[in-house]
Amino acid sequence: MSHANAEVVHGDNYINHSKGIKSWLLTLDHKRIGIMYLFTTLTMFLIGGIFALGIRLELFSPGMQFLKPDQYNRFFTYHGAIMVFMVIIPLIPAAIGNFVLPMMIGAKDVAFPRWNLFSYYVYITGIVVAVSTLFLKGVDTGWTFYTPYSIRSSSSATLVLLGAFIMGFSSILTGLNFIVTIHKLRAPGLTWDRLPLFLWAIYATSVIQILATPVLAITLLLALLERVLGIGIFDPKLGGDPVLFQHFFWFYSHPAVYIMILPAMGVISEVLPVFSRKPIFGYKMIAAATFGIALVSFLVWGHHLFVSGQSAFANFVFSLLTMFVAIPTGVKVFGWLGTLYKGSLRFNTPLLYAFGFLFVFTIGGLTGVMLATISVDVHLTDTYFVIAHFHYVMVGGSILAFLAGLHYWFPKFSGKMYSEGPAKVGAWFVMIGFNVTFFPQFILGVLGMPRRYADYLPQFTTLNRISTFGSWLLAIGFVTTAINLIYALKKGAKAGDNPWGALTLEWQTASPPPMENFNYDPVVKEDPYDYRGAKALMGSNV
Amino acid sequence: MTKPLRLPRVSRSWFHKILLAAPFLIANAHAATIPVAATDVAKDWDSLYWFLFYLSLFFFVGIVLAMIIFAVKYRKSANPKSSFIHGHAGLEIFWTVVPTILVLFIFWWGWNVYKEMIEPPRDAMEVHVIGKQWMWQFVYDNGNNSIGDLYVPLNKPVKLVMSSEDVIHSMFIPNFRVKSDVVPGMYTYVWFEAKIPGIHQIFCTEYCGTSHSGMLGRVIVLKPDQWKDWMLGKKIDVDSLPADPTYPGYRANRLGEGLPSAQASSNNGGQLSLAEKGKALISAKGCVACHTTDGSKLVGPSYKGIYGSNVKLADGSTVKVDDNYIRESIENPTAKIVEGFPPSMPPYKGLVSEEEITSIIQYIKSLK
Numbered sequence: 001m002s003h004a005n006a007e008v009v010h011g012d013n014y015i016n017h018s019k020g021i022k023s024w025l026l027t028l029d030h031k032r033i034g035i036m037y038l039f040t041t042l043t044m045f046l047i048g049g050i051f052a053l054g055i056r057l058e059l060f061s062p063g064m065q066f067l068k069p070d071q072y073n074r075f076f077t078y079h080g081a082i083m084v085f086m087v088i089i090p091l092i093p094a095a096i097g098n099f100v101l102p103m104m105i106g107a108k109d110v111a112f113p114r115w116n117l118f119s120y121y122v123y124i125t126g127i128v129v130a131v132s133t134l135f136l137k138g139v140d141t142g143w144t145f146y147t148p149y150s151i152r153s154s155s156s157a158t159l160v161l162l163g164a165f166i167m168g169f170s171s172i173l174t175g176l177n178f179i180v181t182i183h184k185l186r187a188p189g190l191t192w193d194r195l196p197l198f199l200w201a202i203y204a205t206s207v208i209q210i211l212a213t214p215v216l217a218i219t220l221l222l223a224l225l226e227r228v229l230g231i232g233i234f235d236p237k238l239g240g241d242p243v244l245f246q247h248f249f250w251f252y253s254h255p256a257v258y259i260m261i262l263p264a265m266g267v268i269s270e271v272l273p274v275f276s277r278k279p280i281f282g283y284k285m286i287a288a289a290t291f292g293i294a295l296v297s298f299l300v301w302g303h304h305l306f307v308s309g310q311s312a313f314a315n316f317v318f319s320l321l322t323m324f325v326a327i328p329t330g331v332k333v334f335g336w337l338g339t340l341y342k343g344s345l346r347f348n349t350p351l352l353y354a355f356g357f358l359f360v361f362t363i364g365g366l367t368g369v370m371l372a373t374i375s376v377d378v379h380l381t382d383t384y385f386v387i388a389h390f391h392y393v394m395v396g397g398s399i400l401a402f403l404a405g406l407h408y409w410f411p412k413f414s415g416k417m418y419s420e421g422p423a424k425v426g427a428w429f430v431m432i433g434f435n436v437t438f439f440p441q442f443i444l445g446v447l448g449m450p451r452r453y454a455d456y457l458p459q460f461t462t463l464n465r466i467s468t469f470g471s472w473l474l475a476i477g478f479v480t481t482a483i484n485l486i487y488a489l490k491k492g493a494k495a496g497d498n499p500w501g502a503l504t505l506e507w508q509t510a511s512p513p514p515m516e517n518f519n520y521d522p523v524v525k526e527d528p529y530d531y532r533g534a535k536a537l538m539g540s541n542v
Numbered sequence: 543m544t545k546p547l548r549l550p551r552v553s554r555s556w557f558h559k560i561l562l563a564a565p566f567l568i569a570n571a572h573a574a575t576i577p578v579a580a581t582d583v584a585k586d587w588d589s590l591y592w593f594l595f596y597l598s599l600f601f602f603v604g605i606v607l608a609m610i611i612f613a614v615k616y617r618k619s620a621n622p623k624s625s626f627i628h629g630h631a632g633l634e635i636f637w638t639v640v641p642t643i644l645v646l647f648i649f650w651w652g653w654n655v656y657k658e659m660i661e662p663p664r665d666a667m668e669v670h671v672i673g674k675q676w677m678w679q680f681v682y683d684n685g686n687n688s689i690g691d692l693y694v695p696l697n698k699p700v701k702l703v704m705s706s707e708d709v710i711h712s713m714f715i716p717n718f719r720v721k722s723d724v725v726p727g728m729y730t731y732v733w734f735e736a737k738i739p740g741i742h743q744i745f746c747t748e749y750c751g752t753s754h755s756g757m758l759g760r761v762i763v764l765k766p767d768q769w770k771d772w773m774l775g776k777k778i779d780v781d782s783l784p785a786d787p788t789y790p791g792y793r794a795n796r797l798g799e800g801l802p803s804a805q806a807s808s809n810n811g812g813q814l815s816l817a818e819k820g821k822a823l824i825s826a827k828g829c830v831a832c833h834t835t836d837g838s839k840l841v842g843p844s845y846k847g848i849y850g851s852n853v854k855l856a857d858g859s860t861v862k863v864d865d866n867y868i869r870e871s872i873e874n875p876t877a878k879i880v881e882g883f884p885p886s887m888p889p890y891k892g893l894v895s896e897e898e899i900t901s902i903i904q905y906i907k908s909l910k
Contacts (some may be wrong), residue, residue: 067753133593142749149709150725186580236727242723276616282629285638307712308723309730312660316653323645327638334637335629337605340612342625347617355609362605366598369645373652375659376591379719382712382747443575446591448716448788450747457743461791532626533607542618 008497009519013415013512028113031513033120034099035413040320041091044127048082049478051075056437056471059464062456071141072454074155080143085164086127089256089399092263093209094123094174096405097202099413101178103513104196105507106187106522111180119173122166130163142452144253146473147234147245158227165220168213171259175209178202188507189524196504196528197280200287201266204294208255208262212298216252219245243308250301258297260394262290264401265332268354271404272336273529274502275351276343277536280529282335289328289335296324306377315374322372329365333358348500349423353404356431360396364389367442385445391438403430403481410485411499416492417513417541418485426481433473440466501539504528543613558643578787580717580738580763583658590655593624594648659720662733666699673711673724674888676753677828678744682772683820687893689827691780692744693762694736695769701733707888712748715761717788723748736763740784752841753831760786820905823898832887835909843880849907868903 012029054075058067067075085235097114102109110116133139133156141150141157150157182195223245232238234245252476273280280286289452302310302318336358345351366387371377380386411417442462449460458466498507503526509518560567579585585875615621669692670681680688694700704713706722711724718734736742744759762780764772772778824830824845832841843853849862856879861867868879872894875887894902 060888073749073752073754140751146710146749149749152709153751164559175582242727277624279628281627282634285629285634307721309725309728312656315656316708319652319656320649323649327641330641331634335634337608337612338627338629338633340609340616342621342627343612343616344621344624345613345617347613355613358609359606362602366601369648370591370594370598372645373590373594373648375587375652376594376653377715378656378659378721379587379591381721382714411873446576448577448714448743448745450714450745450755452749455755457789531624536624 008508008510009514010510013510013514015415015512017515026117028109028117029515030102030109030113030116031099031413031517033087033116034095034097034431036120037090037095037098037123040124041087041095044082045085045091047131048079049086050476051079051082053471053475054467055079055269058454059456060468061465062458062461064455067454069454070140073142073405073452074138076452077139077142078134081130081139081160083394084143084256084260085130085167088260088394088474089167089171090123090174091398091402092267092405093202093205093259094120094170094180096267096402096409097178097263098174100409100506101199101202102181102185103412103509103517104199104504105182105185105190106505106518106524107181107185108516108518110177111184112177115173115177119170119177122173123170126163126165126167126170129166130160131400133159144249145220145223145245146249147223147226147240147242148236150223150234158224161220161224161227165217165224166351168217168220171209172213175206175213177183177208178206187522187524190505191524193284194524194527195287196323197269197283197290198263198266200290201262201269204290204334205259205262208259208294208297212252212255212259214258219248219252222248224368243305243310245303247301248309250304251298254301254304255294255297257390257393258293262293264357264398265290267401267405268336268357269332269407270502270504271350271354271408273531274341274408274500275346275348275354276340277346277531278343278529279338279527279531280335281338281341282331283527283529286335289331292328292331293325296321296328300325303377307381318379319372321375323369323533325372326369328451329368333362333365344536348407348542349418349420349427350404350408350500352424352427353400353407353431356427357397357400357404359431360392360400360434362397363439364392367392380445382451383445384441384449384451387451388438388441388445391441396434396484397436400431402433404429406485408500409506410488411495411514411541412494412506412511414489415495415510416488417499418488418492422480422484426477426484429473429477429480431477433470433475433477436470437467437474438470440470499539501535501537501540501542503530503535544678575717577716578738579719580736580742580787581719581734582737583655583734584717584719586655586658590651593651597644597648659733660731662701662731663699663735666701666733667695668701668703669694671702671704671713671724672707673713673746673757674707674748675709675751675886676746676831678713678746678757678758678759679888679893682773686773686775689890689893690759691762691826692759693764693769693772693778696736696739696763696765699733699735701731704730704732709750710748711746711750711757714745714747715742716745717742717786718761721747736761738762738784738787739765741780741786743786743789756828756831815902816901817908818905819898820901820903823894823902824905827890827894827898829902842883845906846909849903849909855879856881856883858887865903868906872899872902 006212014029032166058065058072136156139155139157140162141153145161182199225231226233226235230238232240234242236242246286269280269286300318300322302314303322306315371380371389407423444460444463449456495511497511505522508522576588579588610793674680677689702713706724706726708726711723713724713732714721720732720734722730722732724730740763742761742763744761746754746757750757768778782861833842834840835846837844837846850863852860852862854860861878873891874889879885
């Protein structure tokens with residue numbers, strides 16, 4: 001993507017522009033807000049990860065080890081609620097998206113900077129309300145809050161419901177802000193068919209956030225009213241219908257799965273062309289597939305209810321519709337493979353993670369087809385097979401893509417370059433640890449081990465031990481990665497403005513970027529991945 | 543002159559051995575990673591599952607091979623200059639159309655097996671199932687009643703008519719490949735026709751609170767003469783029946799196993815003392831899901847040291863724990879609730895025999 005070849009000016013940038021904690025907390029700059037999201041989501045990731053390690057440690061042996069059953073139930077509830085609502089949903093769109101989106105379209109900021117800051121504080125409020133329950137009675141309902149258990153639970157479920165309700169608004173506001181930004185603030189020449197695929201992904205994600213999140217908000221509000229005022233909506237004792245809650249909940253939470261994975265796919269679609277020096281294979285098909293997935297995502301929630309007592313006809317329809325998720329997903333995977341074909345691959349850390357993503361996401365996708373097959377799901381649902389499947393998509397997919405994106409944009413965020421050696425060691429630990437942790441869980445699930453079990457039959461011991469061992473490798477990987485990046489922040493070498501020789505606009509300015517991103521008016525004249533001739537040879541670090 | 547045609551010499555190399563052993567190894571790997579199929583529906587399920595497994599394996603291996611080949615062949619040092627390729631319309635249509643056909647076929651097969659799962663034969667025997675925190679109760683048309691153990695006849699279709707007394711539970715019998723949520727306020731169903739006599743594990747698979755992982759049960763599949771005995775009210779020696787083929791060695795219905803102090807039930811057959819029988823009973827009947835035997839507090843009071851002590855009740859009065867009090871607390875638990883505990887235990891009146899109550903009392907007495 002070429003631009004008016006103005007001189008890039010260095011010196012004043014968004015980091016050194018103003019000093020002091022207040023200049024960060026009250027900033028309207030999308031880059032600083034993005035960094036604050038990054039800091040917050042990663043802090044929550046640490047907390048959610050500690051709960052995960054606790055779960056795996058408890059499951060090292062049958063019988064209870066160091067937790068009581070009620071404590072174990074709180075562990076998996078916090079792990080799920082934190083990772084879903086506070087980490088993976090905002091991780092890529094709100095953290096990386098906030099920083100990168102306006103720069104990618106050559107804008108100075110998002111369309112509504114005050115709104116942007118407001119939605120960050122809404123998110124923080126939600127976290128505070130939900131996490132405060134850790135110091136009260138805790139919550140043991142599972143992140144899905146199924147009624148009537150969540151109505152009758154003596155835990156602090158009310159506050160967690162309220163917290164999730166509040167965080168929903170942050171999600172809606174951010175989505176709306178991004179859509180308006182993409183529509184109104186694109187640089188001259190940045191036509192829709194030149195839009196980088198990461199932005200197509202963020203766009204589709206934002207649509208889902210706006211349309212689906214209100215349903216979650218209403219559902220949580222109804223559950224709140226039922227808990228506090230005793231109005232019978234979901235609890236049959238009060239005249240309600242417990243399965244209705246599941247319909248409402250998954251009407252949001254299934255699309256939410258795509259809120260978590262579409263931005264990840266967007267990151268992969270950026271990283272692969274840059275590090276293979278080739279255009280993405282089938283740009284239009286991949287952009288269309290992104291919207292195909294977003295559309296279908298609204299029509300498949302019932303596949304979470306195959307054994308809930310829902311009618312056989314509904315099961316027929318939902319199983320059939322769910323199958324169609326596989327098609328655009330397949331288009332993407334094959335398109336990514338096609339991008340590697342006859343490329344000139346540079347195995348920097350982002351590409352390594354992108355390979356890891358392709359590996360685990362393929363497993364996550366194929367096991368998704370198995371679960372969409374209605375009779376197969378009957379045996380596998382609510383077992384560890386489902387746990388393994390959605391971790392392959394959510395962790396293997398979203399987190400590996402996030403790490404690809406974090407290493408890819410790290411030089412832009414910080415102006416510093418991380419060292420590749422330790423980054424790759426961390427990546428291998430993460431990828432191997434991940435598979436060692438979660439692959440045995442597929443087998444556990446087929447063998448019948450149910451999810452959310454504080455204790456299990458002795459037959460399941462070996463596979464559980466392998467899984468627990470894997471969780472330690474995974475932890476080593478994350479810690480190595482964190483130390484390497486923090487060290488790079490402090491002592492890293494200067495990265496240069498465009499160390500990867502990337503063609504999208506965010507790389508055509510200083511690193512770290514100046515306060516208003518560009519000190520010239522960018523104009524786009526070419527496709528975002530047009531690596532022809534000399535452009536394929538750019539970049540000091542690839 | 544041509545050489546006589548000779549068959550290639552069969553090499554005894556390790557590769558050959560592995561190739562010869564492959565079918566055996568695959569069969570073993572299959573058996574080790576899937577529960578025993580104890581019904582015809584389960585066998586149909588397995589065919590579909592293994593089809594999907596190998597189809598997935600095919601795609602997975604293909605994609606990973608492509609990744610590896612590309613990584614080696616097109617790495618920067620081997621291929622310093624990339625080719626400019628935008629896409630290929632034919633290929634893109636191909637990998638849209640072929641998966642579409644495949645998933646429609648998979649859907650159709652999946653639906654057919656599902657129809658078998660949800661359509662019981664007309665002559666299926668009905669058993670009523672009540673799920674409650676944290677036990678399964680089975681009620682038969684002739685008034686027979688059982689907790690934890692679901693007695694069914696071999697080779698006869700059985701339909702479970704299920705509902706819950708409190709929150710949502712889920713009935714899961716891995717060897718039969720059936721599962722359905724058990725929902726308060728409505729009836730749900732599963733059916734099966736067991737082809738393997740003996741014990742088959744039941745799990746609760748919808749999270750239901752504290753002792754969710756203790757809400758286990760067993761299907762006891764009886765041969766015709768045993769079934770007749772059981773229907774006539776005779777006791778069946780479950781421990782003498784074949785163990786669960788998927789979870790061998792796990793004979794007992796160890797409800798609450800692994801909770802802080804749960805005791806495994808004794809299954810050494812032979813002569814047991816009353817207290818030993820009582821110890822087995824409190825596991826089999828699900829008592830240990832709520833009551834510990836080591837003094838720690840769970841949903842209900844611990845049994846340890848309770849016999850002979852004076853306990854304070856919720857209404858402020860005090861009662862001495864003796865034989866009569868324990869009997870009343872089993873048959874009609876809400877009559878005298880110990881202070882600080884919820885009145886959540888269901889009445890066991892009619893579900894435990896005189897002998898069983900006596901055994902339980904003897905066991906509680908022994909827990910000093």
